[in-house]
Amino acid sequence: LLSPKPTIYIANIGEEEIGKGVGKDLARKLGVSEDRVIEVCGKLEAELKGIEPEERKGLMEAFGIGEEALKRVVLRCYELLGLITFFTIVGREARAWPVKRGTRAREAAGRIHTDMEKGFIKAEVVSYEQLLEAGSVAAARDRGYVRVEGKDYEIRDGDIITFRFHS
Secondary structure (H helix, E strand, O other): OOOOOOOOEEEEOOHHHOOOOHHHHHHHHHOOOHHHEEEEOHHHHHHHOOOOHHHHHHHHHHHOOOOOHHHHHHHHHHHHHOEEEEEEEEOOEEEEEEEEOOOEHHHHHHHHOHHHHHOEEEEEEEEHHHHHHHOOHHHHHHOOOOEEEOOOOEOOOOEEEEEEEOO
């Protein structure tokens, strides 16, 4: 079946074209909005990969590149597809789970395992920023950052969630 699909265009530009509006010109020629075109200087970014992170950041700023191309492409695709990410932590392992924006807690639990969705009881949620501030889930709980949410809670981008369920 043919149906309209979200599309992005990646323009591989030369160093001399950075900041010259190549993406805007391409968007105009294609008849699409500017946010559908991502400019990438592949040669320059490949050369910068082998450099220490701090030096790479400085060089990217000097060239007028804010973020690495891969990050810009992934973030734009997520946005275009209406996706967000929530995280789970078990022991020392953290996992990222992509879901559609607007996903409810019970449905998000089902992304991990269908039994979790069926036996959903509650979700213990802390935001990424609060977890960083606290330093650990236990410290976040002590500070009152961890909140209990029900099945209709709408997952937010960056939530760290512990699902409680019965099997």
